[in-house]
Amino acid sequence: MPSDLLARRDFLCSSAAATALARPAYSANDRISLAFIGTGVMGSENLGAAMAQSGVEVKALCDVYQPNLERAVARANRGGQQPKAVSDFREILADKSIDAICISTPDHWHPYITVEACKAGKDVYVEKPACVAVDEGAVMVQAARKYNRVVQAGTWQRSGAHFQKACEMVRNGELGKVTFVRAWIYSNQPAKGIGAPQDGSVPAGLDWNLWLGPAPVRQFNPNRFGVYPNAYSYFRFFWDYAGGQLTDSGIHMLDIVQMALGDAMPRGVASQGGKYWFQDDTETPDTMIATFEYPNVLGSWEHRSNNTELGTSRLMGINFHGDRGTLYVDRTLMRVTPEKGSDLQPFEMKRVADPHPLHWANFLDCVRTRKRPNSDIETCVRSSITSILGNLSLRARMRLDWDEQRKTVEQDAARPLLHREYRAPWKLEA
Ligand SMILES: NC(=O)c1ccc[n+]([C@@H]2O[C@H](COP(=O)([O-])OP(=O)(O)OC[C@H]3O[C@@H](n4cnc5c(N)ncnc54)[C@H](O)[C@@H]3O)[C@@H](O)[C@H]2O)c1
Structure with a gap:
């Protein structure tokens, strides 16, 4: 009723x-x-x-x-x-x-x-x-x-107050002119990664065909399903279902970068990296630097999997660099550090409530x-596209230029990569 x-x-x-x-x-x-x-x-x-x-x-x-x-x-x-x-x-x-x-x-x-x-x-x-x-x-x-x-x-x-404050400070020009933004996640995991198990029979209680859905049909593999107690599932590391570290963690950070830059899209994207560390069957890069050319701001995303040296910062975060100071933000706090000689005041704001x-x-x-x-879905689509383009640039070994009007890349050769075939009977149509 x-x-x-x-x-x-x-x-x-x-x-x-x-x-x-x-x-x-x-x-x-x-x-x-x-x-x-x-x-x-x-x-x-x-x-x-x-x-x-x-x-x-x-x-x-x-x-x-x-x-x-x-x-x-x-x-x-x-x-x-x-x-x-x-x-x-x-x-x-x-x-x-x-x-x-x-x-x-x-x-x-x-x-x-x-x-x-x-x-x-x-x-x-x-x-x-x-x-x-x-x-x-x-x-x-x-x-x-x-x-x-x-x-x-x-x-x-x-929805996090300290993220909102960070974006507001960047947008209001409190750091001066921001021309450089860096975002990252670092970890140190064993080189054996998640191994390379053989395809096998579908576990009891799983509808594998409906799990695959629009993705290409293939035999069950424990890593592609990847559900284990106490771990995030491994589907994230296979191109048919996801985009690895950049579209998993990177998108959270790049989403804030774009929010701070007025929901701008990068016009150019260029990435390098690969699987340099894990000896397993994952497909996505374990080591990567992706650069994003926003209007008058150069942004970057980097991840590595065998070293956690933090430099001045933490395992996952963002630094916004302006001529008056630097703003660091992560899931626990935001902190402003003035440049030498600047009249900008140091400032720190901790996370007060869980944003989720x-x-x-x-x-x-x-x-x-x-x-x-x-x-709103449109902002997440924009940061998803930024992250996906980061992966595509690496996979195509090509700089990609984003045409925001036509919602495509300027490079003809890369255009087929923007599309995904759906397995029948699934069809994406608004
Ligand atoms: N916002 C965040 O901070 C955050 C954190 C972790 C994960 N995520 C996202 O959440 C999503 C799930 O990730 P996860 O780590 O929870 O994975 P998971 O494997 O633990 O959960 C996915 C579940 O979906 C089920 N499923 C698959 N196809 C289905 C279908 N057609 N109908 C119904 N159920 C289906 C699977 O059986 C599984 O139980 C991913 O998109 C991931 O990026 C977001």
Whole structure:
């Protein structure tokens, strides 16, 4: 039975007037019914953050891997929620009692489920990166706008007060003219990496075909599925499903770089690196420097996997360099260090509240008010594209120039790389 809230929303949608949705569609007391698709590590984190908000009903949980689904059901029950558990997300999209969904599947599913959910009239919280191929991003934004949906991306740092303050200081010119930005993540992991296990039989309780979805069909391999207790899944290191360290961690940092630069896109991207350290079957680079030429600002992303020497900073962070000073920001704090002779005052601000629940509060608020969320899908598509181009430059061994008007690269030879073929019957269409 559609709730009052849904009936109101359906009325607004059926009017098909974009302006109608600018009006509040929900009252502050309406409960928002949610479903979670993909209930592994981040799906469980999202479930927990959502359950901590008021006015939320968890209607359904969905995963193609039964053990993860069962763990999430237990977590929801502990939070006083009684969701139904399903293995096929299409059942969720068809359920008219569900207002909004959260997608925490591996990356290769994000675009399709987002677009179909928008068509089904649901608001969406989708994990980062938005997409695996550049061209998918525009379809996601098109769907969000066409169906007037609130689509928040999982780049939750944008809801962090100290990140917001850092971006504000850069934009206000407090560092003077910023011409150089550096972002990084360093780690020191054993060279054996994650090994190279043989293909094998599909574990009990896993629908491997539905896990693969639009990705090329292939036999089950433990590393490609990559779900192990106490580790982030390994799908991240295979091109069919993700983009390695740059689109996994790098996007969080580059998203803040772009937020600070007024959501600018780089016009040129050039990367080098490769697999210099891990002796395993992962495909993405373990060592990399990607450079991004923003308007009058040179940005870089770097990662390495066998050394954590920090220099002046920490394992993951960003430095903005201006003629008056340097601003360092990471997930715990932001700090301003004046240049010698500058009248800029030293300044430090620590993280006061966890931005992830704040990001969820912002999403639910926007579902009610129909405002654009802090990480509207368009901003995440932009930082996803920046990250993907970083990988493509390395793979094509070519500098790539981004044409923001035409949403493509200037290099004809690289254009086919912006596209990803979907395995039938899946088709991405807004
Ligand atoms: N925002 C953040 O800080 C953050 C942190 C970690 C991960 N992530 C993102 O979250 C996503 C998931 O990463 P993870 O580490 O939780 O991976 P994971 O493997 O632990 O979880 C993914 C889950 O999705 C399920 N799944 C796959 N296909 C599905 C389908 N068609 N329908 C339903 N379920 C399906 C898998 O079985 C698995 O349980 C990734 O996109 C990752 O980039 C974001």
